[in-house]
Amino acid sequence: MSTPCIICVAITGSVPRKENNPAVPVTIAEQIESTHAAFEAGASIAHCHVRNDDQTPTSDPEKFGRLLEGLNTHCPGMVVQLSTGGRSGAGKDRGGMLSLRPDMASLSVGSNNFPTRVYENSPDLVDWLASEMCTYEVKPEIEAFDLSHIHQAVKMNREGRIAGTLYVQFVMGVKNAMPVDKDVFDYYVKTMQRLAPEAQWCAAGVGPGQIVVNEWSIAAGGHTRT
């Protein structure tokens, strides 16, 4: 018996605009339509960002609420994961949508560098986001941009600050963070098996690394994000 592979579709992200790719869904209506197509094609999780009218990213709970409602209606049974990422807001604004009780939300548990800046996830903010997810029973997807983030997630899980079975995503290929590297990927998998054998994990490669990391992940028995 093999474990089914969960495909998570990241429909919009926080960076690309219509001028980069006209197919990027930006309005709520476009996002619902695009997710519906991915759902019918086999995706089980929708990883969601929302945008302002000028396409800039936002953490606006009202926008997230409309998207969540639309996805629940059009894609019954699909798991909806809202982003609490730092490109869409700062501080507690990043978690304002958690009270909507989405199925899942992304959670960074450490800090690292991004292409042009520090991706700041202070210990206080991490603790607050994690506790909000406990309060509203939102399942976190841990975004591991580096090895210590896996250790930190396991620690928080053991201490009860993250509830339930861990779900960790390895993120590779972000400039100035962890590159796309097969040896590191294998060590991430080994680390999960060592520290949290009951956990589930998935992996995402950025840009040209996307397909490569998808293939590694599926071959190693993990889940994956498009």
Place this chain on the structure above:
Amino acid sequence: MSTPCIICVAITGSVPRKENNPAVPVTIAEQIESTHAAFEAGASIAHCHVRNDDQTPTSDPEKFGRLLEGLNTHCPGMVVQLSTGGRSGAGKDRGGMLSLRPDMASLSVGSNNFPTRVYENSPDLVDWLASEMCTYEVKPEIEAFDLSHIHQAVKMNREGRIAGTLYVQFVMGVKNAMPVDKDVFDYYVKTMQRLAPEAQWCAAGVGPGQIVVNEWSIAAGGHTRT
């Protein structure tokens, strides 16, 4: 033939005060005396922080200059490494002492969490500190608080942004960063051998992890910091 083990003595650090431990050398005179004793006991590198009169950490180049001069006089042949760490200043203040042309300086090439805050080393600041070290021919000791920092150092070295043979220190046991973990330690060593076989590495454990990490490091053929 075996490789000699380099012992680096961190004489003061940026955190402990006289009230924590009366033996912590705080004034320049105390620092020179303490380093001299360590030098005679076999230490080859002095890792140096300087303090204000109220014991708070500073990056003041004048203070670093007096310490450097004293160490060169009292400990001839000892390698002096000045800290550019973020507890002693912010932004470019952290590198104001590099024009003194110490033998070495510490260099963080990524960001991570510390016990109560984000240890911020933005890409711009990292590039500036590295280029100042090239300009003044200061040998960097890379402070690797996480795995991606090793990858980033290797990349910068290959691109010529860090000159010469890499010297990397693994730092373990800082809360909210990488814990003291033997499997990770072994993987760090393996990563150095894979990506930069000609490089030298050392390791430091914080607090109760200090002796443990010293022992691992010496047994694995690396250098170590007290």
